Amino acid sequence: EDQVTQSPEALRLQEGESSSLNCSYTVSGLRGLFWYRQDPGKGPEFLFTLYSAGEEKEKERLKATLTKKESFLHITAPKPEDSATYLCAVHHRFGLGGGADGLTFGKGTHLIIQP
Amino acid sequence: SAVISQKPSRDICQRGTSLTIQCQVDSQVTMMFWYRQQPGQSLTLIATANQGSEATYESGFVIDKFPISRPNLTFSTLTVSNMSPEDSSIYLCSGGGGNEQYFGPGTRLTVT
Numbered sequence: 001e002d003q004v005t006q007s008p009e010a011l012r013l014q015e016g017e018s019s020s021l022n023c024s025y026t027v028s029g030l031r032g033l034f035w036y037r038q039d040p041g042k043g044p045e046f047l048f049t050l051y052s053a054g055e056e057k058e059k060e061r062l063k064a065t066l067t068k069k070e071s072f073l074h075i076t077a078p079k080p081e082d083s084a085t086y087l088c089a090v091h092h093r094f095g096l097g098g099g100a101d102g103l104t105f106g107k108g109t110h111l112i113i114q115p
Numbered sequence: 116s117a118v119i120s121q122k123p124s125r126d127i128c129q130r131g132t133s134l135t136i137q138c139q140v141d142s143q144v145t146m147m148f149w150y151r152q153q154p155g156q157s158l159t160l161i162a163t164a165n166q167g168s169e170a171t172y173e174s175g176f177v178i179d180k181f182p183i184s185r186p187n188l189t190f191s192t193l194t195v196s197n198m199s200p201e202d203s204s205i206y207l208c209s210g211g212g213g214n215e216q217y218f219g220p221g222t223r224l225t226v227t
């Protein structure tokens with residue numbers, strides 16, 4: 001059973017067309033929900049960490065929100081340079097398979113912003 | 116924030132050999148981890164690198180195959196042992212505190 005599910009898998013937008021990416025999770029004991037941006041051939045770039053339902057964080061054209069079951073990454077008036085894969089990850093109280101205590105990642109949303 | 120570097124950035128290795136990947140953080144961090152990202156896939160946690168003690172591994176990963184060292188708060192190594200083509204992947208190091216975790220650029224490993 002997937003613990004972190006991201007949707008859509010891919011999204012193509014016109015420049016300036018706002019939208020939202022979804023991350024739903026089913027873990028217990030959430031210690032933090034992380035958002036990253038990953039460009040091809042590079043490591044993930046940290047964006048936000050959210051801890052409790054109702055929390056919101058913003059950075060430039062991005063705003064992340066959190067509920068008890070999901071998180072949204074809202075992209076307002078995106079530009080072509082916002083094109084990337086956006087990854088959601090959870091840090092939960094019990095290790096997924098063996099207690100290594102790291103992050104469990106979703107499969108990502110591949111975002112393309114067309115000029 | 117923390118800046119993380121990895122060496123080598125890429126390598127091509129023969130089946131049956133081992134490769135050690137180095138991870139250096141520009142500041143002391145509480146936690147360091149190793150992940151694997153197979154082509155077109157998301158990241159999978161391999162283990163927590165514990166300073167001064169044995170690493171903690173996720174299910175499916177074992178110390179004999181992926182020995183890890185962390186001699187201090189800024190440095191860690193991951194060895195991929197007795198490699199097979201199935202080990203071809205990108206290996207990523209991360210580090211940080213509980214609320215922010217940063218990633219290195221990754222090491223792209225190809226096993227022939």
